[in-house]
Structures are given as C-alpha cells and as structure tokens.
Amino acid sequence: MKRLKNKVAIITGAASGFGATDAKLFAKEGAKIMLTDINEENLKQVAEQIIQDGGTAIYATLNVTSPDDWQKVVKKATTEFGGIDILINNAGIAGYSSFLESDYDTFKKILDVNLNSQYLGIKAVAPAMIERKGGSIINMSSTVGATVALPGGDPGYATSKGGVRALTMQAAAELIGHNIRVNSIHPGIFRTPMNQALVDNVDAYQQAVQGIPAKRFGEAEEIANAALFLASDESSYMVGSELVVDGGLTII
Numbered sequence: 001m002k003r004l005k006n007k008v009a010i011i012t013g014a015a016s017g018f019g020a021t022d023a024k025l026f027a028k029e030g031a032k033i034m035l036t037d038i039n040e041e042n043l044k045q046v047a048e049q050i051i052q053d054g055g056t057a058i059y060a061t062l063n064v065t066s067p068d069d070w071q072k073v074v075k076k077a078t079t080e081f082g083g084i085d086i087l088i089n090n091a092g093i094a095g096y097s098s099f100l101e102s103d104y105d106t107f108k109k110i111l112d113v114n115l116n117s118q119y120l121g122i123k124a125v126a127p128a129m130i131e132r133k134g135g136s137i138i139n140m141s142s143t144v145g146a147t148v149a150l151p152g153g154d155p156g157y158a159t160s161k162g163g164v165r166a167l168t169m170q171a172a173a174e175l176i177g178h179n180i181r182v183n184s185i186h187p188g189i190f191r192t193p194m195n196q197a198l199v200d201n202v203d204a205y206q207q208a209v210q211g212i213p214a215k216r217f218g219e220a221e222e223i224a225n226a227a228l229f230l231a232s233d234e235s236s237y238m239v240g241s242e243l244v245v246d247g248g249l250t251i252i
Ligand code: NAD
Pocket: 012, 013, 014, 015, 016, 017, 018, 019, 036, 037, 038, 039, 062, 063, 064, 065, 090, 091, 092, 093, 094, 113, 114, 140, 141, 142, 143, 186, 187, 188, 189, 190, 191, 192, 193, 194, 195
C-alpha cells in the first residue's frame, strides 16, 4: 500500500536538494505533487523525471516571499488536483557572515525567505486543508538556531531557523483544532547544492565530518524519509514535534 495514496502535496524549493528528493519519494508513494521554486528550468526537469517514472506532478514558479504567488499556487493545486493535503515549507537560503560582518539588509532578506515565507505558506494552504478536514505541514528548520549556535555563524540564518521552531509550535497549537498537524525537521549537515562549496573543499569537509558522530554528511534521501513519515498518517499523533536528523551532531 502506497503511504501517500491520493494525497496532494505542495513542495517549495523543489528544484534542488531536499525539495526535489522529497518530491520524487512522495510521488513514488502515490502523492500528486505541485512542485514550486524560483528556478523554473530545474523545476521543469524534476517534474519531467517524476512523470517519466510514472508519478503525477505539475509545477509553478513561486517566490515564497510573495503572498500573490502563494495564492496562485494554491488555486492551481486545488483546481488541478482537487485540494491540498500536505505542504513542505522547504525553500531556503544560506547566510555566510559572522555577526560582526553581517549587514541588516541581508539579515532581513534571510528572515524573509526562510521564516516569513513559512508563515505565508501556512496561511495560504490552511483554508484548503480545513476544507479537506485535515492536513500535514512540515517546516524545514535546522539544528543551527534551534539547538546550536556556531561561532562565526550567520545571524540571519540562525534567527530564521530558530523562528521556525516558534512558528511551528504556534501554528500547530491552533491548527490541530482543524486536524492539521504542523511539525518541523531539523537537519544537521547534508550533501546538497546548498553545501557544495563545503563538500568541494577537502580540508574543510574533513574537519566538518570529524565533528559529526556518524562521521559523514547526511544524504537528501534521509530527510525525504523523515518528511514522508511526518506527511503520512503514521505520524498521526505528532503535533508541533521537532524531528532532528543530524548523525548525532547535536548530542556531543
Ligand atoms: P538547496 O540550495 O539545494 O535548495 C534550495 C531551493 O530553494 C533552491 O532550489 C532555490 O532555488 C529555492 N529557493 C531559494 N529562494 C527561494 C525563494 N525566494 N522562493 C522559492 N524558492 C527559493 O538547499 P537544501 O540543502 O535542499 O535546503 C532546503 C532546506 O533545508 C532549506 O530551508 C535549508 O535551510 C534547510 N537545511 C538544509 C541543510 C543542509 O545541510 N543542506 C541543513 C539544515 C537545514
């Protein structure tokens, strides 16, 4: 039995990394996928691959910071697929400045893309989920900002990911009244395009790996499996939970 049979999922940041991998796994498990991203070219490729593999997917460009884009995507998903059951608030950008080097414009931009966008996404899909009498929303946070602060780490990135914890709890507490579960995933360090520069720098990579008890970076499939669990009814009693997937990074 497919674990997401007949479910409709909107995934943001689906042109790359976790988002694309989530989309492929969810499609294999029977979900109809609305892929979204600002990178239309890569988005199209992911959609074509899912369809080639026998899945169901459509795509639309969505800048997650735009309330108008969100309305268009919700309309498209409900028109083409009849409703919305799952949202993965996955799109995000990294930050590369230390606190003292950082500037306010970049700080605000990262908060807008990584945190405010998730508020907009939840607000946009909630009415459609209420109509379906339930749903599952997964917010991508991080171990950074939620449980650890790295010296020299970017303040915007950390603040955005810490904010996702609070947003998840607040939305979860209210929306469970409509049978909508809101949970978050907290990845450690993964081999995705976001970390390509680190992976390509042999010395920096080896140093980073030494700090992880599992002695390797995670793979996107290991996040997709966690997202699948939270999206499916197997996690039916998980509400406002924080799923850490980090190879032990935060237990030492
Ligand atoms: P990635 O860079 O591979 O993919 C991110 C995607 O988001 C890209 O396709 C990009 O085009 C899209 N995007 C960026 N800004 C956007 C916008 N304004 N509107 C719509 N789409 C936009 O990154 P990833 O590693 O797959 O990360 C996905 C999520 O997981 C992010 O929220 C990231 O912060 C989080 N995360 C990643 C790691 C890691 O180690 N890779 C660790 C912790 C958390």
